[in-house]
Amino acid sequence: MNKCIHKSRILRKRFGQVFLHDRYIINAIVSAIQPLSGQVIVEIGPGLGALTEVVAKYVDVMTVIELDRDLARLLANHRFLHSTLNVIQQDAMTVDFAALSIELGQSLRLFGNLPYNISTSLMFYLFRYTHVIRDMHFMLQKEVVNRLIASPNAKTYGRLSVMAQYYCQIIPILEVSSTAFRPVPKVNSAVVRLLPYTRLPFRVRDVSKLATVTHLAFSQRRKTLRNSLGNYFSEKELAEQGIDATLRAENLSVEYYCRLANVLAERAILEEESECFHD
Structure with missing residues (x-):
């Protein structure tokens, strides 16, 4: 990605945007995802495309969902990626992922560096679609990951813990220092893998x-x-x-x-x- 574009970019704080730049962390995340040609890969919040550019090397086509119209336009016109990307300029919490799965012909593999201000709400939204999701790899605020994996009797155990663990097996992947981002946020992050159960561990009628x-x-x-x-x-x-x-x-x-x-x-x-x- 053009460094001049990165430096001149006016950050939209209302979207909670911070951008990943650490090459080691980027490669570690892509290694955890293991994208393969023929899979339906969907990135939520690609931003400046730090992860997008690396994942795109492994696939023929991928879908990216970006709310920021300027970033969406930037990716759609990217001189290397434009032919690989299906860009959806939309709020991820208004996307019908079931319809998207039908359109693309198979279950979805989701990943992304989720904005801190919407990550919890987005997780609850995505749980509605676990029947069409193969797996999810997300960069989240470390505190959110701690809540996802918390066990009963822990202070971090809460509603998110229960709902997430009802739908998914949750596996922490790696911790990420705030210095891996620009601008540097006040919190550390972590990457987590969520594997929706093909057979739910407990029967719930409603x-x-x-x-x-x-x-x-x-x-x-x-x-x-x-x-x-x-x-x-x-x-x-x-x-x-x-x-x-x-x-x-x-x-x-x-x-x-x-x-x-x-x-x-x-x-x-x-x-x-x-x-x-x-x-």
């Missing part, structure tokens, strides 16, 4: 109920479950699922959150059937 239970529990994480979930579950109902009502949100494993989600789902079905009966 995933929206899992989202509800985790939101309720972790939005009041200092309270005991007796209090944070008291409007939805009695102590008896919690005990029937093997849950001590004096525990807090961070003490429950993914399995137990799935059990509670199923209780809500079954309750909703019974209420619906009752309404139909009375009608």
Whole structure:
């Protein structure tokens, strides 16, 4: 990428943009991804193309999703990459990845250096599409990666931990110093691999109920479950699922959150059937 373009670039802080420049880190990430010709490779937030340029060497065509119209135009007109790239100038959280998978003819391999200000929201959005995603390799704020991989009873264990671990096997790849970026951010980063399960580890009848239970529990994480979930579950109902009502949100494993989600789902079905009966 032309260094003059890099130096003269006006950063759009509203997009949370920082740009990776460390060649060792770039090569390590591409080595972890192992892109191959014939695969459907999709990069989210390519920025100035530091990762794009290296990945493109291994594939015939790849798709990049870039919100910044100037960067999208820059990549579309890149003298070496323009014939390799399918550039989508769009917010990644408005992309229908299921439709994209159908259009491109196979499951998606996603990667990217995700902006800090949207990374968590984007992860929740992508979980909707794990049925069409083969794997994901993301550079994230280290704190976000710590939350993704956290186990019960850890301070970093939260709603993101539960939802991510329900959908994916999560593997930390490498830690990245802030000096690998320009401008230098105030936080360190890490690269993580997410492998969506082909067979989910726990049965959940309605995933929206899992989202509800985790939101309720972790939005009041200092309270005991007796209090944070008291409007939805009695102590008896919690005990029937093997849950001590004096525990807090961070003490429950993914399995137990799935059990509670199923209780809500079954309750909703019974209420619906009752309404139909009375009608």
